[in-house]
Amino acid sequence: MKNSPLVATIVSIFAVVDGRLQVLLVHRTxxxxxxxxxxxxxxxxxxxxxxxxxxxxxxxxxxxxxxYLEQLFTxxxxxxxxxxxxxxYFALVDANDVxxxxxxxxxxxxxxxxxxxxxxxxxxxxxxxxxxxIRAKLGYTNIAFGLLPPEFTIRELQNTYETxxxxxxxxxxxxxxxxxxxxxxxxxxxxxxxxxxPAQLFRFVSRDPVFL
Amino acid sequence: MKNSPLVATIVSIFAVVDGRLQVLLVHRTxxxxxxxxxxxxxxxxxxxxxxxxxxxxxxxxxxxxxxYLEQLFTxxxxxxxxxxxxxxYFALVDANDVxxxxxxxxxxxxxxxxxxxxxxxxxxxxxxxxxxxIRAKLGYTNIAFGLLPPEFTIRELQNTYETxxxxxxxxxxxxxxxxxxxxxxxxxxxxxxxxxxPAQLFRFVSRDPVFL
DNA sequence: CCAAAAGTGTTAAAGCTACACCCATGG
DNA sequence: CCATGGGTGTAGCTTTAACACTTTTGG
Numbered sequence: 334m335k336n337s338p339l340v341a342t343i344v345s346i347f348a349v350v351d352g353r354l355q356v357l358l359v360h361r362t363x364x365x366x367x368x369x370x371x372x373x374x375x376x377x378x379x380x381x382x383x384x385x386x387x388x389x390x391x392x393x394x395x396x397x398x399x400x401y402l403e404q405l406f407t408x409x410x411x412x413x414x415x416x417x418x419x420x421x422y423f424a425l426v427d428a429n430d431v432x433x434x435x436x437x438x439x440x441x442x443x444x445x446x447x448x449x450x451x452x453x454x455x456x457x458x459x460x461x462x463x464x465x466x467i468r469a470k471l472g473y474t475n476i477a478f479g480l481l482p483p484e485f486t487i488r489e490l491q492n493t494y495e496t497x498x499x500x501x502x503x504x505x506x507x508x509x510x511x512x513x514x515x516x517x518x519x520x521x522x523x524x525x526x527x528x529x530x531p532a533q534l535f536r537f538v539s540r541d542p543v544f545l
Numbered sequence: 546m547k548n549s550p551l552v553a554t555i556v557s558i559f560a561v562v563d564g565r566l567q568v569l570l571v572h573r574t575x576x577x578x579x580x581x582x583x584x585x586x587x588x589x590x591x592x593x594x595x596x597x598x599x600x601x602x603x604x605x606x607x608x609x610x611x612x613y614l615e616q617l618f619t620x621x622x623x624x625x626x627x628x629x630x631x632x633x634y635f636a637l638v639d640a641n642d643v644x645x646x647x648x649x650x651x652x653x654x655x656x657x658x659x660x661x662x663x664x665x666x667x668x669x670x671x672x673x674x675x676x677x678x679i680r681a682k683l684g685y686t687n688i689a690f691g692l693l694p695p696e697f698t699i700r701e702l703q704n705t706y707e708t709x710x711x712x713x714x715x716x717x718x719x720x721x722x723x724x725x726x727x728x729x730x731x732x733x734x735x736x737x738x739x740x741x742x743p744a745q746l747f748r749f750v751s752r753d754p755v756f757l
Numbered sequence: 758c759c760a761a762a763a764g765t766g767t768t769a770a771a772g773c774t775a776c777a778c779c780c781a782t783g784g
Numbered sequence: 785c786c787a788t789g790g791g792t793g794t795a796g797c798t799t800t801a802a803c804a805c806t807t808t809t810g811g
Contacts, residue, residue: 337549338591340630379550379628383621407619407632409595416591418552418632420619462756469757488790505792506774529789530781544674545681700762717765718801741762742808 338409339417342386343374343456345405345463346395348428348443349480349496355443356460357394358452362438365412366453372460373441374419387422394441395433397426401479401542405463411454419454423463425479471497474543475516484520486532487511511535550621551629554598555586555668557617557675558607560640560655561692561708567655568672569606570664574650577624578665584672585653586631599634606653607645609638613691613754617675623666631666635675637691683709686755687728696732698744699723723747 346357358370373394377386388402405421433441444450446464449457470476471494480493491507511517518538523531558569570582585606589598600614617633645653656662658676661669682688683706692705703719723729730750735743 338552338589340550340552377550377621383619383630404618406616407595409589418595420630465757486790503775504790505776508791510773525782527789528783528787530791532790545677698763715802716763717803720764722800737809739762740760740810742764744763 337416340377340379341374341417341419342377342383342390343372343419343421343459344387344390344394344402345372345421345423345460346391346426347423347446347463347467347480348426348431349493350428350443352492352496353445354464354497355445356449357433357441358444359394359439359441361453369453370444370450371453372456377420383420387420387424391422391424391426393434395426395431397430399427399430399479399483399540401425401476403466403542403544405459405466408455421459421463423467425467425476427480427482429482468498470543475537475539476542478537478540484522484534484536486524487517487535488532490517490535552589552591553586553629553631554589554595554602555584555631555633555671556599556602556606556614557584557633557635557672558603558638559635559658559675559679559692560638560643561705562640562655564704564708565657566676566709567657568661569645569653570656571606571651571653573665581665582656582662583665584668589632595632599632599636603634603636603638605646607638607643609642611639611642611691611695611752613637613688615678615754615756617671617678620667633671633675635679637679637688639692639694641694680710682755687749687751688754690749690752696734696746696748698736699729699747700744702729702747 348355348357357373359373361367361369361371373390375386375390377383381389384402384404387404391400391402392398402422402424405423407418407420409418411417411419435441446460449460451457452460467476477490477493477497481489487508490511491502491504494507495501515538517535520534520536522534524534525531560567560569569585571585573579573581573583585602587598587602589595593601596614596616599616603612603614604610614634614636617635619630619632621630623629623631647653658672661672663669664672679688689702689705689709693701699720702723703714703716706719707713727750729747732746732748734746736746737743
């Protein structure tokens, strides 16, 4: 009985770029599925934990370090042979923190999640699952903190929600719900930008990921 | 760079036994952690998918085949060395369907989830996570179908819910919610048992697991 | 006719949705 | 003083929570 599969970690990295939810893809150079776009990932070296490997991959690709990272699913048999398993993660990053490494041959780039090309392996399905989970968790967790800077206006937070959900929200109800659910709190500071009343800055009460 | 870890699948099998939520444990005979109680599991043979491996493990231990099975989490570094990963699943089975294999040396047995001994590896944490997930999903999924026979009375369903949640529910509100959310539907049949009005039998509208 | 569990409806409270006006600032 | 986005309150509606009596059966 054999038991020495290859183990890969795969990370779906999401950000709001140009007012749309986008995912980071890289161009595959090696076989199989060479030439197709795919999620960044790599073989696990058994020296670090799986979470560390996923975090490292994320930092390598984006330079971002204050992120939301969560495990999604582990699957086998993606690569025709069964002797490989893939541990999939997803991450939410603040687009302003990201510096893509454009020098590399695989040319990382952002793609809107609702305009994806046909990707390698089952990556399309994986991204769909991740997006579903993100949408579901928006309602009852602080998952959005990864997409925003440490301090933000309620308007910025609402824009993020609307981008992910794809539908507009009532401004007053949104503010009330965010505050009364103790998800965010005022920092006491405000930001002046333009010919109008300054906006209060808020922060997330907790930045620890909530699982379940 | 090494990449050939051992991969194990682990299954937390839950049932309502004697009016309590219990989990199936086996006695470890091999090293490490010999002598301790642990969740059933085994090395993955790379020939079947991970889901198939978990399902097979479940059937071997319980004989049950109409179950709810869901992947929970994949972790590394349980075994001092990092060169092993464990893919954890949980399952919900109808206690009436279960035939434990008592002949084996590892003596499988049910343990109430709130009276667990100290288990091998991080199995206590794993079970806690599974129970949290089950409680959360009771509210908005058909997850309970695995714990019940194909047809059941609303009272039986409510008992199951109360056992898992650990708190009593209002009988009328419970019935209304179950029916109006289209989670269950009447079969048209009824069951007579004892000196009182017979109870209608219901079934789940869908028995397909809901993820997210 | 008695005991035992099944079945059913209403009322009050809470939460959610929809919606319009005043406030602070820069130019 | 005007344009711009920030900030706030309320009324109607829907959803949830609490609660007690009638029905069907077996003995």
